[in-house]
Amino acid sequence: MIKNRHTAFASFLVIIFGCILFYLGTDGFTAFTAETARVNQLIDIKPKFSDVTFEDSKGRTYSISEFKDKYVFITFLYTSCTTVCPKLEMNMSKVYDLLPNKYIGKDIVFLSISFDAKRDDPATLEKYRGYFNSDGETWRMARISNQAELDSLLNAFGVIVIPDENGNFAHNSAFYLVDKQGTLIDVMDYKKIDEAGQKLVSILKKDGGSKQ
Amino acid sequence: MNQFFSGFLLVIFLALPPVAHLLESIMIVHMHMQMPLLVIAGFLMARLFQLRFPRFFEKWNGNGIPGILLFLIIIVFWTIPRSMDEALNFQSMEIFKFFSLSILAGIPLRDSWKKLSSFGKNAVIIIFTIKYFGMGLLYIKAPVQLCNNYLIMDQLTLGWGFLTTAICLVIYLLYVTFTDPTKYQ
Numbered sequence: 157m158i159k160n161r162h163t164a165f166a167s168f169l170v171i172i173f174g175c176i177l178f179y180l181g182t183d184g185f186t187a188f189t190a191e192t193a194r195v196n197q198l199i200d201i202k203p204k205f206s207d208v209t210f211e212d213s214k215g216r217t218y219s220i221s222e223f224k225d226k227y228v229f230i231t232f233l234y235t236s237c238t239t240v241c242p243k244l245e246m247n248m249s250k251v252y253d254l255l256p257n258k259y260i261g262k263d264i265v266f267l268s269i270s271f272d273a274k275r276d277d278p279a280t281l282e283k284y285r286g287y288f289n290s291d292g293e294t295w296r297m298a299r300i301s302n303q304a305e306l307d308s309l310l311n312a313f314g315v316i317v318i319p320d321e322n323g324n325f326a327h328n329s330a331f332y333l334v335d336k337q338g339t340l341i342d343v344m345d346y347k348k349i350d351e352a353g354q355k356l357v358s359i360l361k362k363d364g365g366s367k368q
Numbered sequence: 369m370n371q372f373f374s375g376f377l378l379v380i381f382l383a384l385p386p387v388a389h390l391l392e393s394i395m396i397v398h399m400h401m402q403m404p405l406l407v408i409a410g411f412l413m414a415r416l417f418q419l420r421f422p423r424f425f426e427k428w429n430g431n432g433i434p435g436i437l438l439f440l441i442i443i444v445f446w447t448i449p450r451s452m453d454e455a456l457n458f459q460s461m462e463i464f465k466f467f468s469l470s471i472l473a474g475i476p477l478r479d480s481w482k483k484l485s486s487f488g489k490n491a492v493i494i495i496f497t498i499k500y501f502g503m504g505l506l507y508i509k510a511p512v513q514l515c516n517n518y519l520i521m522d523q524l525t526l527g528w529g530f531l532t533t534a535i536c537l538v539i540y541l542l543y544v545t546f547t548d549p550t551k552y553q
Contacts, residue, residue: 162427166434174441181451190453190516316516326519 191328194314195343203312205338208305210269210298213281220338227264227363229356230332231346232315234272234325235284242287244329247349249288251331252295254353259360266295271306271317272325273299313340333359375412379470382406392456395515395522396529403446403469410474417475425479432483435476436492442473447503449514456517490541497537504530 179185187193205220205228212218220228231248233241245268252266268290270276276284281297290297300306310317317327331344331352344352381387382405391402418425429435445451446469454461481489506514507527513520 160430163430163434166428167437170434170438170441174437174445177441177445181445181448181454187450189449189514190457191513193450194516318517318519320519326513328513328516 194328195330198314198340198343203340205334205340206305206309206312208300208309209302210296211278211301212296212298213278213285213292215278220334223265223267223334224338225336226262227336227356227359228334229264229266230334231268231329232271232310232313232317232327232332233268233329234270235276235280236272237324240327240329244346245288247346248331249290249295250349251353251356252290254349255356255360259357259364261294263360263363264356266290268295268297269309270297270299271310271315271327273301273303273306371412372416375409375414375470375474378405378409378412379466382409383466388462395452395518396526398452399447399526400529400533403465406466406469407443407474407477410470410472411478412474413470414475414478418479429476429479429483432480432488435480436484436488439473439477439480440492440495442468444499447499453515453517490544493537493541497534497541500530500534500537504528504534 182188183193183196187196207219209217209219210222229248229251231244233244235241248266248268252260255264268285270281276299278299281299282292285292285295285297288295300309309315313332315328317325319325329346331346332340333342333344333356335341342355344355346352382391382402388402392398446465451461451465455465456462484492504527507523507530509527510523514523
């Protein structure tokens with residue numbers, strides 16, 4: 157009987173330990189993959205968009221201050237990608253279509269950033285943007301040629317890019333929203349188009365209301 | 369003492385940076401080779417602890433249930449995609465992996481296994497079978513990359529590794545159900 161009490165108590169302790177371990181290991185049962193944990197953490201930290209030089213599909217170069225006083229809706233991609241990137245950009249174009257015209261270009265700009273600076277020169281980006289009806293103005297596609305600048309941005313935004321042996325990259329994908337001050341304020345699931353669209357409209361509406 | 373020593377050497381060997389790096393560079397080797405080897409190392413080291421502290425094991429793990437529960441919890445924890453990623457991203461998680469799989473899983477497994485009834489043993493194997501089928505399907509069917517440190521291809525390989533292991537466990541379970549070992553003794 158006494159022995160039973162001991163083992164029952166030990167089992168109880170072990171189960172408590174297990175609960176604590178799983179609770180801590182998954183941020184309170186919310187993040188079972190490192191990707192979810194990354195997104196939750198990013199939204200908490202709100203990193204600033206670092207100082208980088210873009211070169212866009214029209215060959216223009218500028219920094220993030222080009223988009224001052226505008227929200228910037230961002231994705232990261234490379235044009236030789238055959239798997240997730242076309243889907244990501246297709247979904248991005250659907251979000252673009254969901255937004256009322258009055259906001260586009262004035263309050264919000266779309267920006268696709270390539271992390272494959274070697275292959276994605278302006279001419280390649282110019283061709284690629286055509287596939288998704290991006291106008292190159294209110295939805296721009298650009299590369300960051302300076303590797304150190306690119307790395308610091310990817311690192312700050314938690315984009316993990318792993319090159320494989322066939323010249324492709326494995327990478328995580330999401331919609332990133334940067335506010336008018338250049339701070340990352342949201343990371344959205346790129347598969348939930350309507351949700352992202354609604355969120356953008358409500359943010360822009362609120363912003364427009366406070367301006368008047 | 370000899371057993372303890374060989375288990376201890378195994379942990380040290382697995383912890384050598386080039387060895388750890390090589391094993392962890394392939395997802396399925398990370399989960400189905402490095403992690404079980406750590407458990408085996410703990411299993412070998414357990415002998416010393418059993419001889420040193422027989423009273424402790426007798427008192428707190430008399431029927432083997434607390435030990436086997438601890439073993440299950442640790443093993444399940446290390447099959448969560450996130451834990452695997454974090455072991456690669458954070459040194460502290462890597463240390464915890466080595467500690468937990470050898471000490472918290474290997475030792476209780478050895479102490480508990482002999483104490484469990486055959487029903488208890490089969491229950492553990494059935495739990496693992498279900499879990500491996502589940503994890504296998506998860507890794508194969510998941511439309512997204514579950515671990516940021518590994519490619520989708522690695523994920524599929526791991527999924528099939530889980531499924532084949534689960535199939536082997538089913539074969540074993542069928543074997544013990546339909547054969548009578550006393551006939552052959």
